[in-house]
Amino acid sequence: MTTSFSLAVVGGDGxxxxxxxxxxxxxxxxxxxxxxxxxxxxxxxxxxxxxATGETLPxxxxxxxxxxxxxxxxxxxxxxxxxxxxxxxxxxxLRFALDHYVNLRPSKLYSGVATPLGxxxxxxxxxxxxxxxxxxxxxYVGNGGAIRVGTPHELATEVSINTAFGxxxxxxxxxxxxxxxxxxxxxxxxxxxxxxxxxxxxxxxVDAVATEFPEVSVDYLHVxxxxxxxxTDPARFDVIVTDNLFGDILTDxxxxxxxxxxxxxxxxxxxxxxxxxxxxxxxGSAPDIAGQSKADPTAAxxxxxxxxxxxxxxxxxxxxxxxxxxxxxxRSSTPRSTEEVGEAIASRVAGGVPxx
Amino acid sequence: MTTSFSLAVVGGDGxxxxxxxxxxxxxxxxxxxxxxxxxxxxxxxxxxxxxATGETLPxxxxxxxxxxxxxxxxxxxxxxxxxxxxxxxxxxxLRFALDHYVNLRPSKLYSGVATPLGxxxxxxxxxxxxxxxxxxxxxYVGNGGAIRVGTPHELATEVSINTAFGxxxxxxxxxxxxxxxxxxxxxxxxxxxxxxxxxxxxxxxVDAVATEFPEVSVDYLHVxxxxxxxxTDPARFDVIVTDNLFGDILTDxxxxxxxxxxxxxxxxxxxxxxxxxxxxxxxGSAPDIAGQSKADPTAAxxxxxxxxxxxxxxxxxxxxxxxxxxxxxxRSSTPRSTEEVGEAIASRVAGGVPxx
Ligand SMILES: CC(C)[C@H](C(=O)O)[C@@H](O)C(=O)O
Ligand SMILES: CC(C)[C@H](C(=O)O)[C@@H](O)C(=O)O
Numbered sequence: 003m004t005t006s007f008s009l010a011v012v013g014g015d016g017x018x019x020x021x022x023x024x025x026x027x028x029x030x031x032x033x034x035x036x037x038x039x040x041x042x043x044x045x046x047x048x049x050x051x052x053x054a055t056g057e058t059l060p061x062x063x064x065x066x067x068x069x070x071x072x073x074x075x076x077x078x079x080x081x082x083x084x085x086x087x088x089x090x091x092x093x094x095x096l097r098f099a100l101d102h103y104v105n106l107r108p109s110k111l112y113s114g115v116a117t118p119l120g121x122x123x124x125x126x127x128x129x130x131x132x133x134x135x136x137x138x139x140x141x142y143v144g145n146g147g148a149i150r151v152g153t154p155h156e157l158a159t160e161v162s163i164n165t166a167f168g169x170x171x172x173x174x175x176x177x178x179x180x181x182x183x184x185x186x187x188x189x190x191x192x193x194x195x196x197x198x199x200x201x202x203x204x205x206x207x208v209d210a211v212a213t214e215f216p217e218v219s220v221d222y223l224h225v226x227x228x229x230x231x232x233x234t235d236p237a238r239f240d241v242i243v244t245d246n247l248f249g250d251i252l253t254d255x256x257x258x259x260x261x262x263x264x265x266x267x268x269x270x271x272x273x274x275x276x277x278x279x280x281x282x283x284x285x286g287s288a289p290d291i292a293g294q295s296k297a298d299p300t301a302a303x304x305x306x307x308x309x310x311x312x313x314x315x316x317x318x319x320x321x322x323x324x325x326x327x328x329x330x331x332x333r334s335s336t337p338r339s340t341e342e343v344g345e346a347i348a349s350r351v352a353g354g355v356p357x358x
Numbered sequence: 359m360t361t362s363f364s365l366a367v368v369g370g371d372g373x374x375x376x377x378x379x380x381x382x383x384x385x386x387x388x389x390x391x392x393x394x395x396x397x398x399x400x401x402x403x404x405x406x407x408x409x410a411t412g413e414t415l416p417x418x419x420x421x422x423x424x425x426x427x428x429x430x431x432x433x434x435x436x437x438x439x440x441x442x443x444x445x446x447x448x449x450x451x452l453r454f455a456l457d458h459y460v461n462l463r464p465s466k467l468y469s470g471v472a473t474p475l476g477x478x479x480x481x482x483x484x485x486x487x488x489x490x491x492x493x494x495x496x497x498y499v500g501n502g503g504a505i506r507v508g509t510p511h512e513l514a515t516e517v518s519i520n521t522a523f524g525x526x527x528x529x530x531x532x533x534x535x536x537x538x539x540x541x542x543x544x545x546x547x548x549x550x551x552x553x554x555x556x557x558x559x560x561x562x563x564v565d566a567v568a569t570e571f572p573e574v575s576v577d578y579l580h581v582x583x584x585x586x587x588x589x590t591d592p593a594r595f596d597v598i599v600t601d602n603l604f605g606d607i608l609t610d611x612x613x614x615x616x617x618x619x620x621x622x623x624x625x626x627x628x629x630x631x632x633x634x635x636x637x638x639x640x641x642g643s644a645p646d647i648a649g650q651s652k653a654d655p656t657a658a659x660x661x662x663x664x665x666x667x668x669x670x671x672x673x674x675x676x677x678x679x680x681x682x683x684x685x686x687x688x689r690s691s692t693p694r695s696t697e698e699v700g701e702a703i704a705s706r707v708a709g710g711v712p713x714x
Contacts, residue, residue, distance in 0.1 A: 079551065085550045085551045085554070085557070085558075085561070086550060086551045086552065086554035086557070086558070089551040089552060090551075090552065090554065094552070116478075117476070118475055118476060118478075118479045118589045118590045119474055119475060119476060119589075120473070120474060120475060120476040120477070121476070122472075122474075123474045141497075141516075141518070141552070141553060142552055146517075146518070146553070146555045146556070147555055148555040148558075148559065150522075151559075152562070153522065154522050154523065154526075155521075155522060155523075156521065156522035156559055157519070157520070157521050157522075158519075158520045158521075158555040158556045158558070158559040159517055159518060159519055159520070159555060159556070160497075160517070160518040160520075160553045160555060160556045161502075161515055161516070161517050161518075162497070162502070162515060162516040162517075162518070163513070163514075163515055164513070164514045164515070164516075165511075165512065165513050165514075166506075166509065166510050166511060166512035166513075167510065167511075170510075193603070193606075194441045194442060195435065195441045195442045195445040195446075196442065196445060196446065196450070196497070196498055196603075196606075197497060197502070197516045198441070198442035198446065199502045199503055199504040199514040199515060199516060200502070200514045200515070200516045201441070201442070202441075202442075202504075202514070203504065203507075203512055203514040205441075206508070225606075225607055226606050226607050226609075226610035226611075227610060229585065229607055229610050229611040229614065230610050230611065230613070230614040230618075230619070233474045233475075233589060233611065233614050233615060234474045234614055234618075247549070247552075250549075250552075250581075250582050251581055251582050251585055251607060253582075254582035254583060254585050254586050255582075255585040255586065255589065255611070257586070258585065258586040258589050258590055259589060262586075262590075263586070
């Protein structure tokens with residue numbers, strides 16, 4: 003018996019399509035052994051379409067995408083498009099419209115991977131944590147505006163919106179994840195000594211939900227202090243729950259200390275299943291190296307693994323993670339093309355020897 | 359001839375008074391040779407006063423403080439006071455009321471200082487940059503609120519307010535600082551692909567002011583990417599200009615990579631001189647080690663140096679920096695008390711041999 007899933011594929015801009023192609027190739031290799039198959043629909047969205055038609059994400063396309071079981075996304079953003087147009091009009095529109103309220107970003111330092119941190123830091127313990135970043139609220143809501151633009155009297159606002167409903171559901175999800183991990187530890191990161199209204203909502207919510215998870219130990223860090231610990235004692239973290247903007251910042255830093263954004267995967271998850279979840283590398287479109295087969299597809303491939311896990315195939319996901327881990331650990335310093343990395347990981351998944 | 363300056367001293371909470379005492383002692387040692395003297399007024403503000411009277415910063419006290427030439431602040435915040443009360447009611451009230459629009463935070467990795475970064479990163483070049491953090495706008499304005507607090511329908515907002523007036527003055531200050539430095543490089547950090555209204559105001563302002571400083575080279579980083587570069591290539595930075603919240607986050611990370619917040623000084627500067635500027639260590643009140651003579655007063659002492667520089671005594675300031683640098687470089691691993699560190703730096707300033 004084969005279970006077939008429909009995947010909406012949004013390669014997007016820059017290196018997005020290249021790395022997504024490798025992620026799909028690896029998915030196709032892992033699928034059969036688990037009785038899985040994928041039917042993909044490609045969506046031409048991003049800078050090219052914007053220039054051709056002025057569209058970022060037409061409603062009809064959004065509705066088509068919604069009909070799929072999951073979404074695989076490459077990267078969004080191009081210097082030829084004003085900053086924010088594609089990010090807000092395409093990437094964030096997908097996250098918000100499809101209610102991706104859990105933006106899941108695991109960070110793990112694999113052995114042998116280069117990190118900017120010194121040995122005295124990395125030897126303090128295993129770096130293996132996950133950031134549960136809220137995905138549908140906070141300063142990302144796009145609520146704000148400007149008056150008298152371009153004059154000396156310009157005033158621009160950005161409004162962070164936070165609701166008990168929105169905070170509680172992501173906090174509960176984060177507690178459940180902490181509960182399921184060996185260390186059972188949750189750290190709330192916010193800035194509740196300055197952003198008192200939103201911060202206290204987060205703090206009170208964590209305190210309340212904590213009573214349902216008595217085995218989970220909880221602490222709190224201001225976002226500024228959290229960045230310090232991420233570089234001085236990252237092993238202290240297990241599950242971090244935080245708001246949309248703080249999560250954006252912390253996960254880039256987390257990626258940096260665990261080998262770079264070339265390795266960092268993410269899932270924009272709708273845990274309620276009311277719309278498809280979306281999986282994408284944390285890195286951007288890297289227009290400077292686009293089309294040169296220089297991009298590392300590892301993060302995209304790992305995102306494919308997260309997609310499998312989300313669809314209910316943890317063993318298949320683990321196969322991808324193991325193949326990536328082996329590939330990373332045994333990487334030589336000889337540069338490989340995007341395709342070579344993809345093929346090497348694919349053949350490890352297939353049980354073969356590394357190619358290229 | 360002696361020039362006398364009046365200093366308002368706000369030791370504040372936790373380790374604040376201890377470290378401030380050492381900063382004052384060092385100022386007193388350096389002063390005479392430069393024809394300087396200080397008359398200090400102590401202000402009892404912080405948790406103790408809040409518990410005793412319910413006050414954080416009465417208007418009459420604010421007006422008294424305003425009458426001084428400069429302010430030396432220790433630290434604000436105590437676990438016995440709800441998070442935000444002292445921060446917003448005292449520290450931020452001072453910064454906003456006294457129009458400290460340039461929050462100046464230098465970061466320098468002195469030789470011999472322990473950093474979490476590996477040699478392969480620190481050997482890429484000298485880490486020596488300054489963050490010009492906007493101090494009177496952004497998400498720190500305290501504009502926001504909450505309705506239905508404590509119910510499942512709670513909604514909390516935080517509004518970031520940004521004006522052309524406020525952004526331009528800090529950007530111009532940052533350009534002038536970049537112009538005066540050997541590398542003449544300015545990096546704007548924001549998140550203009552998401553916070554498009556505020557972000558584009560910042561971007562356009564930097565572009566406009568750049569025409570007045572043709573020798574300064576300018577680049578832009580999203581805040582998430584900036585955290586990556588701070589740990590992978592911090593030597594790339596010279597002057598960073600950024601908003602209030604991003605500046606808060608980046609400067610803690612900057613402090614972490616250059617030896618920790620025990621060494622990080624800051625100035626809340628009113629460049630127009632319409633009110634006294636305020637100098638304080640970047641670290642917090644560290645209530646867990648308060649009263650135990652364990653706090654490192656170096657950051658407070660360096661903040662005293664920034665105060666001297668601001669008052670127009672760069673040589674006196676340089677004497678403090680040099681004494682601190684010598685002390686840091688020659689530190690042994692034997693722990694010293696707050697007083698011992700202060701005395702060691704003071705006697706280096708006095709030209710004597712290190713004490714303790
Ligand atoms: C491209 C950008 C809008 C996005 C974000 O800020 O969320 C990216 O930085 C990320 O972390 O996925
Ligand atoms: C204590 C707090 C309000 C303050 C800030 O957020 O500005 C501190 O973190 C700082 O950086 O000076």
